[in-house]
Amino acid sequence: MAGIRDIQVIVFDVLGTLVDEPGGIAAAIREAMPDTDADVEELVDLWLGHVEKEQSRIVKGERAYANSQVIDAEAAQAVADRAGIEDPAAIARLAKAEQRLAPWEDTVAGLERLSWHFPVIGLSNASRAALLRLNAFAGLRWHQALSAESAATYKPDPAVYRLALDAAACVPEHVLMVAAHAWDLRGAQAVGMRTAYIGRSVGDPPAETDTFDVHVDGLDALAAALVT
Incomplete structure (x- = not known):
């Protein structure tokens, strides 16, 4: 995990990754x-x-x-x-x-901890209005929440990940995409982003051929890997 010490911005998938x-x-x-x-x-x-x-x-x-x-x-x-x-x-x-989706047990505190050390972005296939209401319902803390609606397409279309890269305003190698879905992380890799797979009971687990930068069981482990 030493190779992710140069991360400057964290981008989170929302549905399934942070909420059930x-x-x-x-x-x-x-x-x-x-x-x-x-x-x-x-x-x-x-x-x-x-x-x-x-x-x-x-x-x-x-x-x-x-x-x-x-x-x-x-x-x-x-x-x-x-x-x-x-x-x-x-x-x-x-x-x-x-x-009206409930957050996972570690979501709210994990986002809070990470947000003190990194700019944190939510990147979701949910529409702008739906994402707004979900964020409020689940108590999700973001510095910025981005909807695929702004690109008029859905992940894993590269245009959606570029929304986050444009907001981050740094090279893709310094942006970490976090998701419980291997297909989502493959899409992020395709535009040069770093990747972190977080295990959830409802996610899409990695294949043997996947090479993500980080594999963790939850946000506590992710924070431990990123925050020194």
Whole structure:
């Protein structure tokens, strides 16, 4: 880890890395259908699968850009159709589930500690409005929060990572991207950023061929590696 002592700015993925995305969606689904026996895990997979598919289509140019709120509303409607939820108000609230995701146990204190030593940036596929509300709900401390909406595409499109590099105003080798998703870190590597994989139960683990700069179990370990 000695090779990361030259880091000047830290960039964090948000969904899944700092907040429990599947858990928050599951809670919102249970709230929308408290009296049914539907398989909540299956419905969460339906939601996340729709989001992944549509964001990928946008990155590939197969669909015009739509922000995360539009795609979340589509996912919520798909879940409602599968689960038999018919109340428009319940579906509308469900569509905002991504704005009400709880932070992992180490997130708030870890960000606080790191923010005293480095400029800290959030870089999310969530829309600007959704990210604003999620930051407030989860109590996330940033020096700057950037949405992929500003690039009209989604990670792992290089244009999204360049938003963070432009904000950092230093060479990519001095910017550390932190994520629980190996695919996200590969995207950051493609533009020259340094990478730190943080293990989460809902993440995308590295493949044997991945060569990330840091592998840690949580933000405490990341702070220990970076803060002398």
